[in-house]
Amino acid sequence: MQCSQSPPSNIHSAPSQRRSTWLVTPASTPDRFEAAAESGSDVALLDLEDSVPPDGKKAAREAVIACLSQSGGSVGSGHTVLGVRLNALGTVHGLKDLEAIAESRARPAVLVVPKVESARDVEIVAKIIGAEDGQRRVWALIETPLGIQHLRTILKAPTLAGVLFGAADYAAAAHCRLNSRALWHPRSVLAAGAAAAGLPAIDSPHFDLRDSDGLKREADEAAELGYLGKVAIHPRQVPVIRESFGPTPQELATARAVVAAADAAHGEITTVDGHMVGPPLVAAARALTARAGDVPASTPFTEARSE
Incomplete structure (x- = not known):
């Protein structure tokens, strides 16, 4: 073995x-x-x-x-x-x-x-x-x-x-x-x-x-x-x-769109496909894209208790 x-x-x-x-x-x-x-x-x-x-x-x-x-x-x-x-x-x-x-x-x-x-x-x-x-x-x-x-x-x-x-x-x-x-x-x-x-x-x-x-x-x-x-x-x-x-392809695509919109809005509340996107939704989208291998997210798991 x-x-x-x-x-x-x-x-x-x-x-x-x-x-x-x-x-x-x-x-x-x-x-x-x-x-x-x-x-x-x-x-x-x-x-x-x-x-x-x-x-x-x-x-x-x-x-x-x-x-x-x-x-x-x-x-x-x-x-x-x-x-x-x-x-x-x-x-x-x-x-x-x-x-x-x-x-x-x-x-x-x-x-x-x-x-x-x-x-x-x-x-x-x-x-x-x-x-x-x-x-x-x-x-x-x-x-x-x-x-x-x-x-x-x-x-x-x-x-x-x-x-x-x-x-x-x-x-x-x-x-x-x-x-x-x-x-x-x-x-x-x-x-x-x-x-x-x-x-x-x-x-x-x-x-x-x-x-x-x-x-x-x-x-x-x-x-x-x-x-x-x-x-x-x-x-x-x-x-x-x-x-x-793991995220579905649709979930990942939506999360990436939210992250992109948030980055373009520079911290202001924005919309994606007619839905308002505020800080909680942006944080969730960043966490999801990070789990999928995109850029690292700022989440409780990376900030509070990093390994």
Whole structure:
């Protein structure tokens, strides 16, 4: 398995909000690492937690450390960056995961901490792996009602790079059904809280691999709520997710027209196709064109919490 590639020069500077597709792969299956790297996802997330049985944790941890040491943070031949999901900090395996990464001095571009319920969880991980390089690598996986209740303080952690929603664990902890209606409230709270903090939020996976319509519906809902991406559990889900979080040709054309009109108006309110265009619409248009690869926008995600 070829995990090592020369890291692109912008591996740690690519904006978090551009990472809309996250493909999670069990760390116990290193033969799949290359396929994950070549899937076209923005993040290849190697999972040491739920997808690895207790008797496979040690071998999975060793496989991840080997991949991290070889890759330098990037994998595959494209823009994919390497991420790792630890076991929960309150477990023996979580502590061993963190110790192994710290001692290896290999640093994934993304380090996901599950079951986060306090800012202290984020700060412990950041301190142990060394945050002195100024790079925000630690992402908090919010997947309990207590995590939602403590969200405001969690989002204030200065080393936090972003948040993810964990639907399955949340539903189990809250004794509710795993469907979009039951989880609409925590999903909305997390997306709004992250936006207020100037941080990106990534939505939970859709777990039924046979239900492509359900995946598309969930991804569209997440984009409407303000999420900037979604986790995939199979490579074939990646294109569906990317479509939901990318602008349509018409949306992009309209946004470019708004930006052009605003630039020509030099800050004055103007119109585009008969519609009044004020500062909020201009800001939204600039953010959309920036996500599509146009000139960088001035948005909360680039100003408030730059990486």
